[in-house]
Amino acid sequence: MVLVALLTFLLIDFAPGGYLDDLATNPEISAESIARMRTQFGLDLPFYRKFWRWTTSIAAGDFGYSFVYQRPVKQLIAERILNTILLNIVALTLAWGVGLALGIGAAAARGSPVDWAIGSATAILQACPGVIVAVMLLALAARLGLPIGGLTAGDPGAANAGVLDRVRHLLMPATAIALVWLPAIARHMRAALVAALDAPYNVLGARARGIGPWRLLLVHALREALAPLSTLFGLSLSAILSASLVVEVVMSWPGIGQLAYDAVFKRDVFLVVDLVQLSAILLLVGNAVSDLLLRRLDPRTAGA
Numbered sequence: 356m357v358l359v360a361l362l363t364f365l366l367i368d369f370a371p372g373g374y375l376d377d378l379a380t381n382p383e384i385s386a387e388s389i390a391r392m393r394t395q396f397g398l399d400l401p402f403y404r405k406f407w408r409w410t411t412s413i414a415a416g417d418f419g420y421s422f423v424y425q426r427p428v429k430q431l432i433a434e435r436i437l438n439t440i441l442l443n444i445v446a447l448t449l450a451w452g453v454g455l456a457l458g459i460g461a462a463a464a465r466g467s468p469v470d471w472a473i474g475s476a477t478a479i480l481q482a483c484p485g486v487i488v489a490v491m492l493l494a495l496a497a498r499l500g501l502p503i504g505g506l507t508a509g510d511p512g513a514a515n516a517g518v519l520d521r522v523r524h525l526l527m528p529a530t531a532i533a534l535v536w537l538p539a540i541a542r543h544m545r546a547a548l549v550a551a552l553d554a555p556y557n558v559l560g561a562r563a564r565g566i567g568p569w570r571l572l573l574v575h576a577l578r579e580a581l582a583p584l585s586t587l588f589g590l591s592l593s594a595i596l597s598a599s600l601v602v603e604v605v606m607s608w609p610g611i612g613q614l615a616y617d618a619v620f621k622r623d624v625f626l627v628v629d630l631v632q633l634s635a636i637l638l639l640v641g642n643a644v645s646d647l648l649l650r651r652l653d654p655r656t657a658g659a
Contacts, residue, residue, distance in 0.1 A: 368402040419625030439610035446532035458544020481538035489605040504607030547580035585648035593641025
C-alpha cells in the first residue's frame with residue numbers, strides 16, 4: 356500500500372500540468388491566490404514530501420481535500436461508494452448466475468450446436484470492449500423508454516415508486532457490467548467442468564458406479580470445478596472499481612468510477628491518490644477472498 360501511494364505521487368509529478376495550472380488561465384483569479392493555494396496544499400513540494408504530508412494526514416484521519424469539488428475527499432467517497440457497491444453487487448449476482456448456468460449448459464451439451472452457440476456468443480462478448488457494450492445498451496434504453504443516466508428520477512410518486520425508479524435506473528448499468536464478466540465466467544465454468552468430467556479419478560469412478568449423467572454433472576463434477584473458479588470470483592471482487600468505471604462514466608452513474616474519471620482528467624491530486632489506494636485495498640481483499648475460498652473448497656491447498 357505504501358509503494359502504491361508513493362508511485363502514484365511520483366507518476367502525478369511526472370505528468371505535465373496540474374489543476375492549478377488550468378486555474379491560472381482564469382483572468383479572475385490572481386497569481387497571488389494561485390501561489391497561496393500551491394503552498395497551502397503542498398503542491399510545490401517534491402513527490403516524496405507530498406507523500407509524507409499525505410501519510411501523516413491519513414494517520415490523523417484526514418484524507419485530503421478535493422480541489423475540483425471543493426470538499427473533503429472522505430465525504431466524496433462516503434457519498435458515492437454505496438452506489439458503486441449496489442451497482443456491482445447486482446451486476447456480479449447477475450453475471451455469476453447466468454454465467455454459471457451457461458457454462459453448465461455448454462459442458463452438458465459438449466460438442467453439440469448448443470455448446471457451439473454458447474461458445475460463439477461468449478467469445479463475441481469477451482472480444483467486445485466494455486465501452487461499446489455500455490453505449491449499445493444506452494441506445495437500447497433510449498428506444499425502450501428506460502432511464503439513460505443517474506440514480507433516480509427524483510419523482511416520489513406512489514409509496515413504492517422510489518424502489519421501482521431505482522430498479523429502472525439500475526437495470527442497464529448492471530446489465531452492462533454483467534455482460535463484461537459473464538463470458539469469462541461461462542467459459543471458465545465450462546472448461547472446469549469438462550476437465551472434472553474427464554479426470555481419471557472421482558468422476559470416472561462415479562460413472563463406473565452407474566451414477567446418472569445429471570447427478571454426475573451437478574454434484575460430482577461441479578464440486579470439483581468450483582475450486583478453479585474461486586480465483587475468478589476473487590478477481591471480480593477486486594475489480595469492483597475498475598470494472599464499473601467505464602459503465603459509470605458512459606451511463607452517468609453517480610459512483611466511485613465516475614469520481615475517479617473526473618479526478619484523473621481534472622488532475623485532482625489527493626482524490627486520485629485516495630481512489631488508487633481504495634482500488635489497491637479491493638485488490639488485496641479480492642485476493643484474500645480467493646485464497647480463503649480455495650482453502651475451503653480444496654483442503655489440499657492448506658499446506659501449500
